[in-house]
Amino acid sequence: MTARVGVITFPGSLDDRDAQRAVRLAGAEPVPLWHGSHDLDGVDALVLPGGFSYGDYLRAGAIAALAPIMSEVKDAAAKGMPILGICNGFQMLVEAHLLPGGLIRNAHQQFIRRDQRLVVENADTAWTSGFEAGQEIVIPLKNADGGFTCSDETLRRIEGEGLVAFRYRGVNPNGSLDDIAGLTNERGNVVGLMPHPEHAVELGFGPQTPAAMRSGTDGLTFFTSAVAAVVATAV
Amino acid sequence: MPTIVVDVMPKAELLDPQGKAVSGALTRLGVSGFSDVRIGKRFELTVDRVDETTLETARRIAEEILSNSVIEDVVGIEVVE
Numbered sequence: 001m002t003a004r005v006g007v008i009t010f011p012g013s014l015d016d017r018d019a020q021r022a023v024r025l026a027g028a029e030p031v032p033l034w035h036g037s038h039d040l041d042g043v044d045a046l047v048l049p050g051g052f053s054y055g056d057y058l059r060a061g062a063i064a065a066l067a068p069i070m071s072e073v074k075d076a077a078a079k080g081m082p083i084l085g086i087c088n089g090f091q092m093l094v095e096a097h098l099l100p101g102g103l104i105r106n107a108h109q110q111f112i113r114r115d116q117r118l119v120v121e122n123a124d125t126a127w128t129s130g131f132e133a134g135q136e137i138v139i140p141l142k143n144a145d146g147g148f149t150c151s152d153e154t155l156r157r158i159e160g161e162g163l164v165a166f167r168y169r170g171v172n173p174n175g176s177l178d179d180i181a182g183l184t185n186e187r188g189n190v191v192g193l194m195p196h197p198e199h200a201v202e203l204g205f206g207p208q209t210p211a212a213m214r215s216g217t218d219g220l221t222f223f224t225s226a227v228a229a230v231v232a233t234a235v
Numbered sequence: 236m237p238t239i240v241v242d243v244m245p246k247a248e249l250l251d252p253q254g255k256a257v258s259g260a261l262t263r264l265g266v267s268g269f270s271d272v273r274i275g276k277r278f279e280l281t282v283d284r285v286d287e288t289t290l291e292t293a294r295r296i297a298e299e300i301l302s303n304s305v306i307e308d309v310v311g312i313e314v315v316e
Contacts, residue, residue: 059303066300095303102306104245105252149249149306175250 003028003230005223006043008073010035010064014051015086015198022198023047026223028230035067044230045082045126046073048089050142050196060103060145061091070096082126082226083190087143090182090192099183099192100158101150106143107175115207115216116141116195117169118181122162125188126229130221137218138207139200141173146194148176148183161186166193197222237285239293242311243302244275275310276301285314 005023007030009016020030031043035053040046053064064070070092077083077098085093093099106112117138120131131137150158155177158164166182174194182193197219200206206216245251254273261269278301282289290312297309 058301059306062300062303094305100305102303104249104306107250107252109252109256147250147252151305154305175252 001231001234003045003227004031004041004043005029005045005047005226005230006031006033006040007047007049008033008035008069009049010051010053010067010088010092012051012053012055013049013088015196016049016051018196018198019047019049019086022201022219022223025201026220026227028223028227033069035064035069038068038072040069040072040076044234045226046076046084047198048073048083048085048092049198050087050089053088053092056145059091059095061088061093061095064088065092065095074098077185077190080187080189082229084127084222084226085190085192086196086198087146087194090194091145093190093192098190099185100154100163101148101180101183103145103194104147104149105145106147106173111142111144112146112173113140113142114171114173115139116171116173116181118166118195119169121164121167122184122188125165125184125191125225127191127222127226128165128184129229130225136169137221138209138216139195139197139219140207141195143174143194146174146176148174148180148194150177158183165191166195236281236283238315239280239282239285239290240311240313240315241278241280241293241297241301241309242275243278243297243307244273244310245307247308249306275307279315290314
């Protein structure tokens with residue numbers, strides 16, 4: 001079978017086409033979806049892409065989290081569908097309470113763009129199964145509201161239950177608690193992170209690596225992992 | 236038309252990068268006696284009438300939509316005629 005992966009476009013989404021391209025390069029069929037619809041078009045997995053939905057008004061991701069299609073996204077999450085939120089999509093998942101905590105303005109107040117080293121902390125999720133736990137990867141980071149925060153009690157739960165999916169290595173670019181770059185839910189089907197795997201999926205168009213300019217493709221494994229999860233469920 | 240004013244502030248225990256930046260600017264300008272600055276949001280909700288149902292709705296949207304209880308607190312809801 002060919003997995004069908006929906007990418008939801010919101011007003012102000014920027015990386016929806018990049019996410020569709022990543023899905024295609026992972027061997028699946030990208031399915032464009034629209035925020036104002038209540039139809040997931042029968043997709044097997046979902047990506048909430050990066051951007052600045054609604055101009056980040058109110059709070060980053062807050063208004064998008066109230067979009068019509070989000071009720072279907074919540075139902076799909078409860079049924080175990082693989083769902084990935086990237087950057088603004090991560091902010092939406094947090095605002096929709098599908099992942100814990102909150103994301104606030106970067107501690108240094110600046111928008112930041114860099115090739116970011118990450119450690120894969122949890123390799124047992126639908127989007128990280130192709131990695132090894134503890135593996136270091138490099139993918140681009142670009143945001144202004146990437147500071148992860150939560151109460152002490154929530155932080156203890158996140159750490160205790162292994163819900164940290166990715167941690168910043170080398171540099172904490174935004175003041176995130178415990179260097180947290182991304183989270184998973186308990187079930188491992190919903191994953192969100194601030195850095196952008198969809199920008200590191202093709203030779204010549206990824207982050208710099210010691211091997212060659214723009215040769216980083218670590219992000220592709222996110223998408224091939226989800227495709228493998230979908231195919232395994234279908235068999 | 237009556238207006239319901241909702242004030243939202245970042246939680247006291249969390250870093251407020253905007254307030255910190257302004258606080259730093261005041262220090263650089265030599266303004267003394269102002270030890271901290273925190274920046275919040277003010278929402279002005281224009282309503283047809285003020286009754287208990289409207290106020291109840293205002294309290295609900297203040298908690299569920301206008302603020303995110305993970306990172307912010309609703310610190311005031313008042314009616315301004």
